[in-house]
Amino acid sequence: MIRLPSASSLDRAIECLPSNGLLGVESIDPGEAAAKGTTVHAFLAAVLSGSKTRDEALEDVALEDPGRALCEAIDLEQLPTGGQIEPAFAWDVATGKGRIIGHDIGRDYEAHGADRSREFVGSADFAGLRADGKAIVLDWKTGWGTGKAKDSWQLRGLGLFAAETLGATSAIVGHVYVRDEKPVFDLVELDEMELGAIRAELRALRSRMAALMASAEPVTLVREGAHCTYCPAFKSCPAKTGLVRSMHTDLDVREPFAGALTPANAAEVVKTLLRFEDVAKRMWKELEVIAAEAPIDLGDGRVMKLAPGRSADAIVNAGAALGCLESVCDTQTMNAAMTTTKTAIEEAARAWAVANDKPIGKTQAAVMNLARETKAIEKRPGAMSVRVVKS
Numbered sequence: 001m002i003r004l005p006s007a008s009s010l011d012r013a014i015e016c017l018p019s020n021g022l023l024g025v026e027s028i029d030p031g032e033a034a035a036k037g038t039t040v041h042a043f044l045a046a047v048l049s050g051s052k053t054r055d056e057a058l059e060d061v062a063l064e065d066p067g068r069a070l071c072e073a074i075d076l077e078q079l080p081t082g083g084q085i086e087p088a089f090a091w092d093v094a095t096g097k098g099r100i101i102g103h104d105i106g107r108d109y110e111a112h113g114a115d116r117s118r119e120f121v122g123s124a125d126f127a128g129l130r131a132d133g134k135a136i137v138l139d140w141k142t143g144w145g146t147g148k149a150k151d152s153w154q155l156r157g158l159g160l161f162a163a164e165t166l167g168a169t170s171a172i173v174g175h176v177y178v179r180d181e182k183p184v185f186d187l188v189e190l191d192e193m194e195l196g197a198i199r200a201e202l203r204a205l206r207s208r209m210a211a212l213m214a215s216a217e218p219v220t221l222v223r224e225g226a227h228c229t230y231c232p233a234f235k236s237c238p239a240k241t242g243l244v245r246s247m248h249t250d251l252d253v254r255e256p257f258a259g260a261l262t263p264a265n266a267a268e269v270v271k272t273l274l275r276f277e278d279v280a281k282r283m284w285k286e287l288e289v290i291a292a293e294a295p296i297d298l299g300d301g302r303v304m305k306l307a308p309g310r311s312a313d314a315i316v317n318a319g320a321a322l323g324c325l326e327s328v329c330d331t332q333t334m335n336a337a338m339t340t341t342k343t344a345i346e347e348a349a350r351a352w353a354v355a356n357d358k359p360i361g362k363t364q365a366a367v368m369n370l371a372r373e374t375k376a377i378e379k380r381p382g383a384m385s386v387r388v389v390k391s
């Protein structure tokens with residue numbers, strides 16, 4: 001049975017048809033970056049919906065929460081009000097009609113009445129109808145790693161769902177980067193013609209899914225790319241599992257590697273290694289989960305399991321340790337050893353703010369601004385290195 005993808009999966013769903021539930025499914029740990037995003041999202045939801053004041057919402061964020069400093073810093077005056085907070089849309093592919101099935105429902109679309117066999121679903125952080133009759137859909141971002149709004153199928157889908165729910169013929173959609181005090185907007189307008197093209201693409205996607213599902217052919221037509229990162233079918237994907245299977249033989253066959261590497265085949269080798277790295281990173285994560293539950297015996301005297309790291313000396317009194325260096329050597333040697341990092345400075349400021357009941361974000365910003373003014377910190381260009389970058 002077809003299960004149409006949600007808006008957040010549309011980029012992958014359109015690029016790689018078999019990833020839409022035709023292979024195995026599993027979930028992925030969102031990690032700390034997501035935890036920070038979740039805190040900020042909850043904070044913004046509480047304040048922008050008017051259910052809490054800024055101070056009340058801040059009281060709900062633990063002092064040690066990694067998103068706390070960001071919540072304190074965001075200039076709420078710059079953000080829109082009056083819309084719906086975290087509306088969940090369902091858009092019927094046949095009738096072209098949209099509806100709101102709830103607010104802040106996570107991924108629980110079916111439990112709120114969505115029929116995923118015929119409805120595309122998706123949640124926006126903020127959506128509404130502007131005074132000029134255009135629908136607006138905004139997505140808060142706490143990192144910079146997102147692509148441009150104009151390239152996002154998630155925003156395109158949500159723009160269509162919102163427009164057809166709220167009775168608009170065009171939509172403004174975009175990312176709002178809430179990393180610093182001043183939010184940065186990356187907006188794009190979808191006019192009537194563009195909304196029509198999105199509607200046609202989503203209808204075609206459902207037809208392609210139905211055709212593939214009805215086909216007796218094995219699922220091999222996967223298309224790899226950046227969209228693989230959060231693919232729920234990663235572990236069962238023929239491209240990834242085939243790559244893992246081939247790694248051993250390929251590396252055996254190609255040893256010694258340097259002998260086979262020439263300027264003529266360098267591009268192919270780089271692309272192959274990048275694929276290996278992506279797959280290896282993801283497979284290590286999967287293996288960590290398996291090994292944490294039950295040790296994996298490698299059969300050669302080694303075992304992958306939960307084990308304590310190597311013990312190492314930890315400096316518990318930096319001043320005293322530096323004093324020892326000065327006693328044995330000299331002051332110049334001691335000064336040379338006095339190094340720190342921007343993160344360490346920010347963490348120290350954060351710890352002080354928590355201990356002294358001061359705003360974390362403002363304290364960190366004050367320290368960093370003073371450090372820049374006094375030239376204690378300065379921007380330095382990154383060192384040249386050979387890397388893979390956009391041409």
Ligand code: SF4
Pocket residue numbers: 012016018019023222223224225227228231232233234237238239240
């Ligand atoms: S991991 Fe495989 S199935 Fe998933 S998007 Fe990538 S190529 Fe497609």
